[in-house]
Amino acid sequence: MKPIQVGLLGIGTVGSGTFNVLKRNQQEIQGRAGRGIEITMVADLDVARAQSVVGPDVKVVNDARAVIANPEIDIVIELIGGYGIAKALVLEAIAAGKHVVTANKALLAVHGTEIFAAASAKGVMVAFEAAVAGGIPIIKALREGLTANRIQWIAGIINGTTNFILSEMRDKGLDFDVVLKEAQSLGYAEADPTFDIEGVDAAHKVTLMSAIAFGIPVQFDKAYVEGITKLGAADIKYAEQLGYRIKLLGITKRTAAGIELRVHPTLVPAKRLIANVEGAMNAVMAHGDAVGTTLYYGKGAGSEPTASAVIADLVDITRLHTADAAQRVPHLAFQPDAISNTPVVAMSEVVTSYYLRLRVADEAGVLAKVTGLLAEAGISIDAVLQREADEISGEAATQTDVIILTHDCAEAKMNAALAQMQALPTVLQPITRIRKEELA
Amino acid sequence: MKPIQVGLLGIGTVGSGTFNVLKRNQQEIQGRAGRGIEITMVADLDVARAQSVVGPDVKVVNDARAVIANPEIDIVIELIGGYGIAKALVLEAIAAGKHVVTANKALLAVHGTEIFAAASAKGVMVAFEAAVAGGIPIIKALREGLTANRIQWIAGIINGTTNFILSEMRDKGLDFDVVLKEAQSLGYAEADPTFDIEGVDAAHKVTLMSAIAFGIPVQFDKAYVEGITKLGAADIKYAEQLGYRIKLLGITKRTAAGIELRVHPTLVPAKRLIANVEGAMNAVMAHGDAVGTTLYYGKGAGSEPTASAVIADLVDITRLHTADAAQRVPHLAFQPDAISNTPVVAMSEVVTSYYLRLRVADEAGVLAKVTGLLAEAGISIDAVLQREADEISGEAATQTDVIILTHDCAEAKMNAALAQMQALPTVLQPITRIRKEELA
Known part of the structure; x- marks a missing residue:
């Protein structure tokens, strides 16, 4: 069978990683998927740089719509990010009958309802393992691994930048501002770190996990979001003396009043495994009524860890793209007719x-x-x-x-x-x- | 659509948990699976006890073959254990065209090649998430979550009994024999604890993970197996002074010479998360070339944690049982024609x-x-x-x-x-x- 053909929109850090891992491990991946998977077309504004990454055998264009319009392409990977052009392109790809893989948590946390509905109507899959906790297969664990459970809560370190900053503040007794500068110079924080340090990125991710865990629509606008900018070294020290560590957690919980959905700095007992997740690493705890507490740990960002998640989605789609929709895992874990209107409670x-x-x-x-x-x-x-x-x-x-x-x-x-x-x-x-x- | 019908062979601890969780969470499970899943027939030697567990609406027989012969049954769950009758029944269920879910690591680690070949020939699935690390969805993580990766090594605490004993030895400074008796009185160790304390159970599980990770046949007979019976409290204390903890690990590694496959007590740096997994909990580390190091943690045994894994398999089968075999995840992660003969190296x-x-x-x-x-x-x-x-x-x-x-x-x-x-x-x-x- 000829390889499944993939078009890539945006070949930055994650895109390059995806291309390289697919190529390097093509034999293993095909051995698992039962079919080759190849990126055959790339769209990027910087065509020359993109061509240098993928070599002469892959077609590179500067117009993403040319990739979507290519009838040879079965799956489109969206790695542009943000709510703007990325949203338009994802919807156009769906309309063109392409399956979509995306790492874009912001887009799905805000516009997921519209995008998943469009995909279901068209009979295509939108896969997003890479949108939460990078290389950790947490979407799969929640959506398929814990299907037996009434999930009770999820709590995660799902932003590596802030966990790096908090780890450094604790290790070195430094205040936030000093460590932020260090993180920026090391590449662990962006020049404009607002989305990370204010908790917005973590809120996007916990919004997606909340929907999957509890069978509710994505509701980013209902999330309580508080970042780490006001934390002082003194708080970290005092917490330590009391037997706690401070972590920026994304938390979502089922209560009698509804679903809690919140991101804020949190004291966690120092003896918990998650309290000992250091540096830029991510970890997610999920508690189900049958399984009890589980934890998933790994790299939450970076080129190849994120590529690992993107490619896992490509393999899943390769397996299931000819199956009828009833055989696929629903986008938000629950069948569309089983989505509940349990409210998100006010903070x-x-x-x-x-x-x-x-x-x-x-x-x-x-x-x-x-x-x-x-x-x-x-x-x-x-x-x-x-x-x-x-x-x-x-x-x-x-x-x-x-x-x-x-x-x-x-x-x-x-x-x-x-x-x-x-x-x-x-x-x-x-x-x-x-x-x-x-x-x- | 009428619920998919499941027959259960052996309703002990895990069987009861499976029945209870399926019933308690039936709405959530159906909301995810898109179809009801019901245990409609049970075989157990103690019919009266079994009937008291499942109530009057479920047919209970003392002959497992009556369940296999029932044309209404789509999936058979084997929870008898061991190599003997369980092997015969699993093969008969496959021959009768039933999908099989089993928690029987001993059976699959020793006879997996024969069983998976029979299932593939008959076009049915044999699912075994519950066979390794109880409620942790580690089979799914390795087989589907990390498909992008050339996996380099796996190391796991995959026997709760021995981890409980080692934790107690360290906490209380006691020797092995003393703690084993305590574990037996608490129900953490069986009356005949040989399979646990000699490392055999862990070796069964790491044999399965090794096959999945590296695309090799199950080869329990090639595993090096060493238990914890010779460890003294002094070793645990000295290790601690040197910055290490002692854990019974199942380890499988890719090397230039072949695949390492071994179970033995192991010094692990105290700062690693896995060194801090205490009591009867399980954790598995998996290192892939793209994703780096990941870790999966949870309850490795017990009624409902194991049921969580059994039911996840039921949902997967419910989704895929009408799909053609090419759309299913291969039993050992790799397509049968991609299984390699990379040797297991001698200890x-x-x-x-x-x-x-x-x-x-x-x-x-x-x-x-x-x-x-x-x-x-x-x-x-x-x-x-x-x-x-x-x-x-x-x-x-x-x-x-x-x-x-x-x-x-x-x-x-x-x-x-x-x-x-x-x-x-x-x-x-x-x-x-x-x-x-x-x-x-």
Whole structure:
């Protein structure tokens, strides 16, 4: 049988990796897929550079629509990124009857409903293993590996840039700004790192996992998103003293009120495996009612790790493209008629425990006032750590840090209590509030 | 469409879990699979007990062949275990045109070639996610998630009993025999624990992963198998002091000489995630040339975790049973015509590094003699730890322990050097030799 023909839109880091791995491992891949898989046409604005990557045997054009229009092409890989032209091209490829493989989490988290519906109507597959956690086959694990389960929660380190920054902050005791510059110079953070450090990229990914886990539509606009820019080295140090690590987690949870969908810095017990995932690595925990807790770990980004996921999708499509649609795995794990309208709950309704750090005047009665306000609000305290004033370096010895770990309470209740505590004259700086998850 | 009908052979722990999870989560499972999945017939020697588990609506018989002969049954789940009757029944089910789901690693590791060939000839699937690492979808990850990769090695904690014992030995400083009794009383070890503690169960599982990873036939008879019965609390303590943990690993590796296939206690750097997998949990590391190192963690045994894997296979079969065979994932990941004859190398050819513990007379020149023999053999030393004689509790102060970490050398060379060291009159007890893997 002649090889299945693939057109590639955008040959940057991941595209080059995909081309190279497909070529290098073609014998293994064909041995598994039962058919060769070849990238035969590439569209890239920089035709000369693209041609130098793929060599003279592959046709390179600067017009993505020429790839989509090519009747020889069975599968289109979209690696352009973003919501703009990428969306148009994915929809055009679907309309042309092409199967699509994409690593574009932003596109699917925002426009997934429209794109998956178009694909289902046309009878083609849109595969996106590479959109979440790079080389880790997490979409497959959630969508096929855990089909027996009523999934209860997912929590993941799904942004390598921020995990690298947090790991460096902890290792070296440095503040965010310093480590961000280091990460940029090492290529672990982009020149404009906003999407990573503000949690947007992680929110795109957890939105996709949430839909797959709970059988709900993708709803990026309902996600609570908080990044790591306000974390200080002090918080990481105090968390450590209390037996926790701080990680930027994407969390989605089934509760009686609906589905929680949130990204924020999170205290995690230091003994959990996920607390020990360092540097740019990714890891996703998934808890199902039958299987219990599982964890999946690997490289969440990079040329060949992401290519590994893109090619796994190519093999799946190669196997199933002649099968009727009923035999395929549904895009969002559940059949379209089984998608539920369980709501995503507002962040104010989310119940969790908290780490609070208050910079206070070092005088009698401060702790009593603060804890009194929490007691009045009905928020119970799990642990308190009050620093000796002279441990606060570079500050007047008249100030100190009070760290409080609370038991579970609703976010709205905590917000109200925080406003009252912040208004105390002895609370000298904005209070740091970090959510805590036991992940047991 | 009417539900796909499943017959269950053997309703013990895993069978009950499978029945219960299928029933409890039937709505979710049907929402994913697009079709109901029901166990409609059960065979078990204890009919009354079986009937009490499944209730009056399910037909229970004491003759497994009656299930296989039932034309309404599409899929047969084999949960009897062992090589004997289970083998006959699986082959009969295949001959009757039934798809088979099994958790029987022993059967497949030994008779897989025959069974998979029979299934392929008959056009049915034999699915076995539950045979390795319980609820962790590791077969799917290796067979489908990492299809892009030339897999280089796999290393796994794939026996919960032995990991529980090793965790307890480390936590409590106890010796093997004591902890084994505790594990038996807690139900973590069977009355006859031989298959677990001697490494046989882990060897069955790594044999299956090796075949899938490298595209070779299952060859349990070529596996090197060494259990944990000879480990002492002292070794665990010394390893810890050197920065390592001891785990029973199933390891399979691609080398220039062929495929390594081995199970033995292994020193692993304490900072690796897999070194921190505690209790009865399982974890598998897989390293591919594109994806790098990945890790999969979860419960490796138990009623519902194993049921999770059995049901994932039922869903896969439900999706694909009407598809032609070319659209299915090959049993051993590679198409039958792509299976290679790369040999499994003899243990004597395996190259690794070592931990050695020698109980020696506490007198001048002993270390010089021992290290001299290693130097003569061309084995270089990475680290030496010599205990003060008075640290050896309960022994005459005239003895001490010498611990040596070596660099890589071939097993045959180490065996020869060990024989020479053992012959020294100042070496007072059998030398403990534990292999070491960096898993970087």
